[in-house]
Each structure stands twice: as structure tokens, then as C-alpha cells.
Amino acid sequence: MITVNNLSKTFHDKKRGTVNAVSDVSFECNPGEIFGLLGANGAGKTTMMRMLATILEASGGTATVAGYDIRTQGQDVRRRIGFLSNSAGLYERLTAREVVTYFGELNGLTTSKIKKRIEQIFTELDMNDFAEGRCDSLSTGQKQRVSIARAIIHEPPVLFFDEPTNGLDVLVARTVVRFIRQCKAEGRTIVFSTHIMPDVEAMCDRVAIISKGKLISLGTPAELRSEQGTPDFASAFFKIIDAE
Amino acid sequence: MRPFLEKDPTLKQTLPNLILIIFRKEFREIFRDKRTRMQVIISPLIITPVLFALVGVLAQGQAERTKTRTYSLGIVNSAAYPDFVKRLKSAAQSSPQFTLTDMKTEAEGSASIRDRKVETVIVFPTDTAQKLASSQIVEVKMLTDDGNENSQNATRILTGVFQKINDGIVKTRLNEQGMSVDVLTPFKVAEKNIAGAGGSGMLILTQMLPYLLIFSVFGGSIYAAFDQVAGEKERNTLETLLVSPARRRDIVLGKFMAVFSVGLLSAGMAIIGLMIPFFSHLKIYDWLAQGGLHLSATSIAVIILSVLPMCLLFAGLLLGVSTYARNQKEAQSYLGTLFPLVTLPALLSLFVGTDSGIKIALVPILNASIMIKQALNGNYNPSFIAVAFIASAAYAGLVLLYAIRSFEKESILLKA
Numbered sequence: 005m006i007t008v009n010n011l012s013k014t015f016h017d018k019k020r021g022t023v024n025a026v027s028d029v030s031f032e033c034n035p036g037e038i039f040g041l042l043g044a045n046g047a048g049k050t051t052m053m054r055m056l057a058t059i060l061e062a063s064g065g066t067a068t069v070a071g072y073d074i075r076t077q078g079q080d081v082r083r084r085i086g087f088l089s090n091s092a093g094l095y096e097r098l099t100a101r102e103v104v105t106y107f108g109e110l111n112g113l114t115t116s117k118i119k120k121r122i123e124q125i126f127t128e129l130d131m132n133d134f135a136e137g138r139c140d141s142l143s144t145g146q147k148q149r150v151s152i153a154r155a156i157i158h159e160p161p162v163l164f165f166d167e168p169t170n171g172l173d174v175l176v177a178r179t180v181v182r183f184i185r186q187c188k189a190e191g192r193t194i195v196f197s198t199h200i201m202p203d204v205e206a207m208c209d210r211v212a213i214i215s216k217g218k219l220i221s222l223g224t225p226a227e228l229r230s231e232q233g234t235p236d237f238a239s240a241f242f243k244i245i246d247a248e
Numbered sequence: 249m250r251p252f253l254e255k256d257p258t259l260k261q262t263l264p265n266l267i268l269i270i271f272r273k274e275f276r277e278i279f280r281d282k283r284t285r286m287q288v289i290i291s292p293l294i295i296t297p298v299l300f301a302l303v304g305v306l307a308q309g310q311a312e313r314t315k316t317r318t319y320s321l322g323i324v325n326s327a328a329y330p331d332f333v334k335r336l337k338s339a340a341q342s343s344p345q346f347t348l349t350d351m352k353t354e355a356e357g358s359a360s361i362r363d364r365k366v367e368t369v370i371v372f373p374t375d376t377a378q379k380l381a382s383s384q385i386v387e388v389k390m391l392t393d394d395g396n397e398n399s400q401n402a403t404r405i406l407t408g409v410f411q412k413i414n415d416g417i418v419k420t421r422l423n424e425q426g427m428s429v430d431v432l433t434p435f436k437v438a439e440k441n442i443a444g445a446g447g448s449g450m451l452i453l454t455q456m457l458p459y460l461l462i463f464s465v466f467g468g469s470i471y472a473a474f475d476q477v478a479g480e481k482e483r484n485t486l487e488t489l490l491v492s493p494a495r496r497r498d499i500v501l502g503k504f505m506a507v508f509s510v511g512l513l514s515a516g517m518a519i520i521g522l523m524i525p526f527f528s529h530l531k532i533y534d535w536l537a538q539g540g541l542h543l544s545a546t547s548i549a550v551i552i553l554s555v556l557p558m559c560l561l562f563a564g565l566l567l568g569v570s571t572y573a574r575n576q577k578e579a580q581s582y583l584g585t586l587f588p589l590v591t592l593p594a595l596l597s598l599f600v601g602t603d604s605g606i607k608i609a610l611v612p613i614l615n616a617s618i619m620i621k622q623a624l625n626g627n628y629n630p631s632f633i634a635v636a637f638i639a640s641a642a643y644a645g646l647v648l649l650y651a652i653r654s655f656e657k658e659s660i661l662l663k664a
Contacts, residue, residue: 059490060658079493087491093484097280098273109269110492154488 005193006033010065040208048217086155089166096140111158201238270502292521318345319402322369328376458617468514473566511559554619557640564647609635
């Protein structure tokens with residue numbers, strides 16, 4: 005479902021000069037798979053995801069998402085993806101229902117379809133109690149559930165999660181993790197960026213470790229642990245990073 | 249596995265009008281902001297009429313005080329013309345009153361004015377009676393203080409008193425010669441204000457409407473525009489929107505339409521607020537509305553023609569600033585530069601006549617002010633209006649293009 009070929013991204017910064025945020029990265033991610041992007045802050049994970057979501061333009065290489073080229077078929081790609089980031093905000097002056105409806109409309113869903121999907125999602129995520137509440141009055145957990153509903157209203161085959169549990173309390177984080185697992189069970193293609201080791205080991209089918217924009221290791225958590233001869237995945241990760 | 253997009257027959261094959269969807273959402277969200285509601289609706293509908301009422305109350309109060317006030321008057325050589333003192337003392341209670349102080353010299357009068365002991369001093373020549381008797385001109389001096397409003401008012405009232413004295417003396421002299429006073433007035437010109445052509449209110453409207461519309465549209469559009477992009481960056485909602493199927497151009501145009509609509513609504517509300525004094529029939533607005541209001545269909549059309557490109561220009565300009573800024577605070581800091589750019593042309597319209605040359609039609613904002621003035625005066629210049637409209641629309645197009653180009657840059661996300 006996602007094929008990445010030699011993808012690169014270069015930024016020009018006045019102070020730092022040319023910065024290679026992502027260098028020549030290639031990998032594949034299949035339906036029903038949770039593909040982890042692992043790396044320290046500034047490693048290039050978010051840039052990679054933003055390129056795949058077509059909101060940043062690749063400097064080199066290309067990728068296909070759900071069969072569409074990110075460089076030439078941006079709108080087609082965006083119709084088929086959902087994007088969830090912990091840092092993403094909500095429209096505070098709109099209600100939970102209005103936010104989700106808006107994204108349903110933007111994704112081309114009919115009014116009746118939006119109504120049906122909202123009914124379904126709000127029941128699944130237990131959102132009916134605060135459906136008419138303005139987003140600025142919701143708790144962090146409620147907001148996160150609205151973000152999830154917004155990301156899946158159009159039932160995208162591909163989902164990107166950019167550090168979705170970062171900074172959340174354990175209960176809210178559990179909701180997100182459950183949701184990601186449900187998406188996997190539904191056969192969606194999932195790219196999951198994080199630097200929380202237990203999440204990786206517990207959820208990811210395969211992991212790509214990124215450092216300074218380069219893909220330095222790729223495999224299942226068990227494979228990487230075995231390759232490095234470490235008792236746990238976190239130690240394997242540090243060993244790989246340190247060797248780089 | 250649930251059906252995905254391609255397989256679901258209930259999904260629309262082609263995307264709907266995303267610009268319209270974005271516009272609807274933005275417009276709704278804008279009006280949930282108290283600041284916008286206050287600026288666009290409450291302020292023009294309440295504050296403008298209240299302001300006019302306040303001006304009316306103050307002006308009427310001032311006029312009343314001027315009429316009935318007691319002024320302090322110094323008279324040098326009052327004995328030379330005692331009739332004058334008698335006349336002032338016999339003034340009706342409803343007329344201005346004077347407390348009189350006898351003075352010996354002009355120098356004493358000047359000093360008294362400087363020391364604020366009196367407000368005005370009249371200096372009669374010692375030979376006043378003799379000159380009057382021999383029909384010579386009596387040169388009376390009136391010492392006043394230009395920096396003292398009461399002195400000015402007293403001078404105006406006393407000039408009226410002298411006019412009446414002059415008229416009376418001239419009439420007596422002419423009668424003695426067997427002539428009518430009419431011999432001095434070959435033409436008697438009477439001004440008559442025609443109802444419906446507009447009175448003093450129209451004059452005030454001509455001066456104020458350009459300002460009011462410019463500031464209303466600009467002020468109303470500020471919060472809306474800054475909330476649209478800079479606000480989205482600040483609240484981290486921009487990335488989510490960019491990941492949607494909407495193209496960046498759709499997003500900017502949707503937001504632009506929303507800001508433009510707020511600008512138009514602001515202009516409409518400003519006009520309604522300004523009309524309230526004219527049509528409310530309240531006594532407090534008599535000073536403004538007594539001459540009526542005359543606006544032809546063409547005048548209204550010209551005003552709309554001037555407002556449309558102005559709303560477009562401000563929407564594009566403010567959206568451009570909002571796109572450039574990292575957050576709303578930064579966007580507001582650019583207002584310091586923007587305000588003079590907007591207020592200066594509006595101020596210049598005070599000094600530029602409605603018959604100004606075609607080059608003026610190229611100056612944004614000023615051209616709109618002149619168009620509004622032309623509309624209210626009824627002396628339209630079609631060439632001016634056409635050039636002004638096209639120029640303003642072109643400027644609006646340029647700033648909108650800048651906003652789209654800025655929005656299409658990656659930096660919009662990286663600066664967030």
C-alpha cells in the first residue's frame with residue numbers, strides 16, 4: 005500500500021545552510037501492517053510522514069500511497085489517508101460533531117454518509133455525551149477522540165500516526181493504542197512514528213530506525229533485537245544509534 | 249475489513265466544491281468569535297447611533313449655554329454712548345446676559361482680558377455722541393481673545409447687537425430724509441432648503457461615510473483574517489487541513505471568501521448604523537436628520553461599487569499578512585505599519601475634491617473615498633469610477649495572488 009523509493013528532503017536554512025532532513029530512504033508498508041518509524045527528535049520522522057501525506061514536497065525520489073504517486077497525484081493521495089498527530093489542534097469554536105462533519109465534507113462524503121459514520125464512530129469511541137460540546141470545553145482525552153474521529157471519518161485505507169501518544173496520560177494513550185490496533189485489524193496500512201520503545205515493541209510489525217535523515221536499520225522488533233544480541237528492543241535501538 | 253473509499257458507492261466520485269465548504273465553515277467559526285460579533289454587528293448598530301446621539305446632546309447643550317450664558321464685558325467710555333448699556337441691560341431673560349464693568353482706557357481693557365477678568369471689551373471713542381449726531385462713522389473697537397471660546401461667543405453676540413443698532417440708526421436717518429430703508433436692499437436673497445435634497449446631515453454623511461466604511465471594513469476584517477491562517481498556525485490546526493483533499497488554492501480562496509464576506513457585512517452594518525439617526529425620528533437626532541436624506545439608486549450603486557473592491561483589497565491584504573505571520577500576535581504587530589497605509593489615504597480624501605483627476609483613481613482606498621463622496625454629492629464621474637474599480641480590483645487580485653503563493657510554500661507549515 006505504501007512504496008517509498010529513495011525519498012529525500014533538503015531544506016535550506018539561513019543559519020545552517022543546506023539540511024538533509026531525509027536522505028535516500030526506501031521501504032514498503034503493507035495493508036494490515038503497523039510500520040514503525042523510530043528515531044530521536046529531529047531524525048526526520050515527521051518530515052518523512054509529511055512528504056508521504058503530500059504536505060511537503062520531496063526533493064528527490066518518490067513514493068506511492070494507496071497506489072497514487074505523492075509527487076503527481078497529491079489530491080488522490082490525500083483522499084486516501086488519515087493523519088493523526090498529538091500536536092494537532094481542533095477548531096475550538098466548533099462542536100465535536102461539526103469538526104468531524106467538516107472533514108467528512110472535505111473528503112467528499114455525502115450528508116447521509118457523514119451522518120451514518122458519525123453515529124457509528126461516536127458510539128464506538130463513546131463520544132455521544134460530548135458530541136455537541138465545543139472543542140474548547142473538552143478534556144484532553146475527549147479532544148483526542150475527536151481527532152481520531154476526524155482522521156477516520158472517510159475510512160482511509162492508509163493512516164499516519166505522528167507520535168500520537170506523546171505527552172498523553174496513560175488512559176488517553178490507551179484509547180489511541182486500541183484504536184491503532186483496531187485499524188490494523190481492519191486491514192489498513194499504518195505508519196506509526198514514535199520514540200516510545202514499549203509502544204514499538206508492543207505494536208509494530210516492522211520498524212525502520214532513522215537517524216539524521218537516513219534509514220539505518222529495518223526489520224521486525226524481534227529481528228533487530230536478535231541482530232544486536234540485546235535482551236530488549238530499547239537496548240537494540242541504542243546500539244544501532246550509537247554505531248551510526 | 250470495512251469498505252474503503254474506492255469501493256463505497258455512497259461516496260461522491262468527484263469532490264464537491266471544497267472552496268464553498270471551507271468558506272461555510274470559516275464563516276460560521278468567525279461569528280462564534282465574540283470579538284468579531286462585537287466589531288461587525290454590535291459596534292456599528294449601537295455605538296455609531298449612540299455616538300451621534302451624544303454629539304447631538306453635547307452640541308444642543310452647548311448651543312443652549314451660549315444663548316443663555318452671562319458674559320463679562322468691559323466698556324471703555326460707556327458714558328459716550330449710554331444707549332448701548334441700556335440695550336444690553338434690557339435684554340430678555342432668554343437672551344445672553346452681560347455683566348458690565350466700566351474701564352478707563354483701552355490698555356486697562358487689554359490687561360483685563362489677559363487676566364481673564366472680562367471676556368470682551370468694547371472701546372467707544374469719547375466723541376461718539378458728536379459723530380453720531382453729525383452722521384459720521386464711529387470707529388468702535390472690540391477687544392477679544394481668540395483663544396477663549398466665551399470671548400469669541402460674546403464677540404459674535406455683540407456684533408449682532410451692533411448690527412441691530414446700525415439698522416435702527418440707518419432707518420431713522422433715512423426716514424428723516426423721507427426715504428425707505430428698502431433703498432439699501434436692492435436684492436433680498438432668501439435661502440430655502442428643499443426637503444429631500446439633504447440637509448446638514450448629508451454634509452456630515454459625505455464627510456463621514458468614507459471614513460466609517462473604510463474603518464468598518466478594515467476593522468471587521470482584521471480578526472477574521474488573522475484568525476484564518478495565523479490563528480490556525482497558532483492552534484496547530486493547519487497541518488490537519490493541509491492533509492485534507494483540499495488544494496491549498498481552495499483553502500486560501502475559501503478563507504478569502506469568508507474574510508471578504510465579513511468585510512461586506514461590516515460595511516452593510518456600518519451603513520445601517522449610520523442610517524438609524526436619519527430614520528429613527530428621535531428628537532435627539534433632529535440636528536442631523538432635519539434636512540432629510542437623499543440617496544438615489546445610482547448613488548447606492550456607486551457606493552456598492554466602491555465597497556466591493558475595498559473589501560476584496562482588505563481581505564487579500566490581511567490574509568497575506570496572516571499567512572506571513574507565525575501567529576496572531578505577530579500578525580497584530582504588523583498592524584502598526586498597516587494602519588497608516590489605510591488611514592492616510594482616508595485622511596487625504598478630506599483635501600481632495602470629488603472632481604479630482606483620473607490619476608487619483610489609481611490610489612487605493614483614496615479612490616474608494618472619492619467614489620463614495622461622488623455618490624453622495626450626486627456628481628459622478630463614470631471614467632473615474634471605472635478606473636477606480638478596475639484598479640482596486642487589480643490590487644485585490646495581486647494581494648490575493650500573494651496570499652495563495654505564500655500558502656503554497658512549505659514555509660507556511662515550517663513557520664507554524
